[in-house]
Amino acid sequence: QQQVKQSPQSLIVQKGGISIINCAYENTAFDYFPWYQQFPGKGPALLIAIRPDVSEKKEGRFTISFNKSAKQFSLHIMDSQPGDSATYFCAAIRTGNQFYFGTGTSLTVIP
Amino acid sequence: DSGVTQTPKHLITATGQRVTLRCSPRSGDLSVYWYQQSLDQGLQFLIQYYNGEERAKGNILERFSAQQFPDLHSELNLSSLELGDSALYFCASSTGQGHNEQYFGPGTRLTVT
Numbered sequence: 001q002q003q004v005k006q007s008p009q010s011l012i013v014q015k016g017g018i019s020i021i022n023c024a025y026e027n028t029a030f031d032y033f034p035w036y037q038q039f040p041g042k043g044p045a046l047l048i049a050i051r052p053d054v055s056e057k058k059e060g061r062f063t064i065s066f067n068k069s070a071k072q073f074s075l076h077i078m079d080s081q082p083g084d085s086a087t088y089f090c091a092a093i094r095t096g097n098q099f100y101f102g103t104g105t106s107l108t109v110i111p
Numbered sequence: 112d113s114g115v116t117q118t119p120k121h122l123i124t125a126t127g128q129r130v131t132l133r134c135s136p137r138s139g140d141l142s143v144y145w146y147q148q149s150l151d152q153g154l155q156f157l158i159q160y161y162n163g164e165e166r167a168k169g170n171i172l173e174r175f176s177a178q179q180f181p182d183l184h185s186e187l188n189l190s191s192l193e194l195g196d197s198a199l200y201f202c203a204s205s206t207g208q209g210h211n212e213q214y215f216g217p218g219t220r221l222t223v224t
Binding site for chain 2: 034036041042043044045046049089098099100101102103104
């Protein structure tokens with residue numbers, strides 16, 4: 001059973017537009033929700049993360065919105081740039097226990 | 112560059128064989144995590160070690176084993192290899208044993224023929 005469901009599988013956005021990637025989880029015991037960015041041939045790199053006691057976290061052009069009651073969280077990339085073209089993974093973590101990743105979203109930003 | 116190193120970068124081997132993947136964490140990091148990334152399964156957590164001891168276990172097959180040595184480097188051993196084991200294997204490290212920020216290495220691409 002997929003612990004973290006991520007959508008869409010792929011996304012094409014115009015330069016300057018907003019990219020939105022969504023994730024949903026089942027286990028309410030998860031207590032840390034990071035987003036990772038992965039470029040081809042590289043390992044994932046932490047982009048931004050949130051804990052369930054916060055509804056929104058913003059770092060530069062990247063924002064996580066968290067809805068605890070709906071068990072959903074999303075990544076918003078404002079003013080998307082061609083350099084943002086990468087695969088994005090959400091994850092849900094239960095401290096010291098399990099680490100679950102979404103299936104990834106391939107983002108392409110068209111100039 | 113994350114500071115995490117993995118060797119080898121590529122590995123091609125035959126079914127039934129055994130291989131060892133090596134990971135050196137960032138300086139000062141005590142936790143090491145192993146992940147498998149394949150096209151159909153995505154990124155799967157395998158196992159975590161903290162300061163030499165196993166801390167968390169994910170979807171790691173019985174044919175796979177890992178250990179963390181006193182110098183904190185880690186090895187992932189894969190035995191009785193099957194075609195389906197072909198994947199990218201990532202190592203990540205973090206300072207503590209909780210869900211601190213994990214820094215991923217460049218990965219080892221394993222191809223089983």
